[in-house]
Amino acid sequence: xxxxxxxxxxxxxxxxxxxxxxxxxxxxxxxxxxxxxxxxxxxxxxxxxxxxxxxxxxxxxxxxxxxxxxxxxxxxxxxxxxxxxxxxxxxxxxxxxxxxxxxxxxxxxxxxxxxxxxxxxxxxxxxxxxxxxxxxxxxxxxxxxxxxxxxxxxxxxxxxxxxxxxxxxxxxxxxxxxxxxxxxxxxxxxxxxxxxxxxxxxxxxxxxxxxxxxxxxxxxxxxxxxxxxxxxxxxxxxxxxxxxxxxxxxxxxxxxxxxxxxxxxxxxxxxxxxxxxxxxxxxxxxxxxxxxxxxxxxxxxxxxx
Numbered sequence: 605x606x607x608x609x610x611x612x613x614x615x616x617x618x619x620x621x622x623x624x625x626x627x628x629x630x631x632x633x634x635x636x637x638x639x640x641x642x643x644x645x646x647x648x649x650x651x652x653x654x655x656x657x658x659x660x661x662x663x664x665x666x667x668x669x670x671x672x673x674x675x676x677x678x679x680x681x682x683x684x685x686x687x688x689x690x691x692x693x694x695x696x697x698x699x700x701x702x703x704x705x706x707x708x709x710x711x712x713x714x715x716x717x718x719x720x721x722x723x724x725x726x727x728x729x730x731x732x733x734x735x736x737x738x739x740x741x742x743x744x745x746x747x748x749x750x751x752x753x754x755x756x757x758x759x760x761x762x763x764x765x766x767x768x769x770x771x772x773x774x775x776x777x778x779x780x781x782x783x784x785x786x787x788x789x790x791x792x793x794x795x796x797x798x799x800x801x802x803x804x805x806x807x808x809x810x811x812x813x814x815x816x817x818x819x820x821x822x823x824x825x826x827x828x829x830x831x832x833x834x835x836x837x838x839x840x841x842x843x844x845x846x847x848x849x850x851x852x853x854x855x856x857x858x859x860x861x862x863x864x865x866x867x868x869x870x871x872x873x874x875x876x877x878x879x880x881x882x883x884x885x886x887x888x889x890x891x892x893x894x895x896x897x898x899x900x901x902x903x904x905x906x907x908x909x
Contacts, residue, residue, distance in 0.1 A: 610759030613642030615680035618673040620648035621660035624688020634737040637745040667694040674703040687714025717784030722797040734885035756885040761905040775870030778893040779835035783807035790821040809840030811879035815852040836870040836894040841878025
């Protein structure tokens with residue numbers, strides 16, 4: 605794996621919106637916080653979009669904005685303002701030649717899962733599944749989840765702990781960490797951005813999905829062999845899940861457990877990675893140890909074996 609350089613005071617973080625629209629005023633607290641952390645901030649054109657539809661600009665505008673951030677040697681990291689939908693519409697037209705020579709941290713989650721998976725699969729370049737601009741709002745910049753982004757950018761190895769869950773499967777493994785949003789990972793199956801999961805620790809999270817659709821996407825991952833021969837599995841938050849008028853008959857944890865109970869690798873439920881406030885920064889492609897015990901789960905970043 606290629607690990608981008610960690611940041612130091614005076615480095616520049618570029619902010620772009622490669623998918624959905626976000627008003628620039630909602631990014632202001634994030635900008636001010638990054639400045640307080642000692643970083644310069646450069647805003648992409650998509651952060652000042654005049655778009656009147658769902659996206660922060662046309663496909664071409666979003667492509668060009670992200671491309672110039674990837675190519676610009678003066679940009680040391682790229683923070684995606686928000687997710688939503690739209691990155692997969694431009695991913696195949698991005699040129700990573702200059703980026704591969706001068707890799708930098710790409711930061712975000714949700715639809716940014718497309719970028720994380722594409723970089724990992726095609727170029728073995730690590731990236732950051734982490735809070736985006738909205739997470740800094742309403743006095744939240746000092747919470748441990750936003751601070752975990754700062755620590756990750758500064759190169760501080762992470763150690764995260766969470767309480768055990770009744771569906772956890774105990775064990776201890778060490779492997780590269782991959783994953784992200786369930787709906788996006790299912791969306792990427794069969795594409796050039798598809799993830800190989802064998803002997804990796806996979807993490808999953810999602811938001812606002814119907815229970816039957818969560819089940820359907822898990823069936824898709826399982827049929828595609830994504831759960832076979834994992835090193836470990838981390839189930840994050842599945843926030844704001846919805847049920848149909850005629851109930852599905854199981855809650856989200858029961859649905860997931862039924863799909864993975866046959867496997868003998870460690871499984872952790874309710875890990876704090878999600879679309880909610882509880883969203884620790886995780887480095888895609890970096891080695892972690894996952895220990896699931898009777899009282900707690902510990903996910904710890906480790907050096908290369």
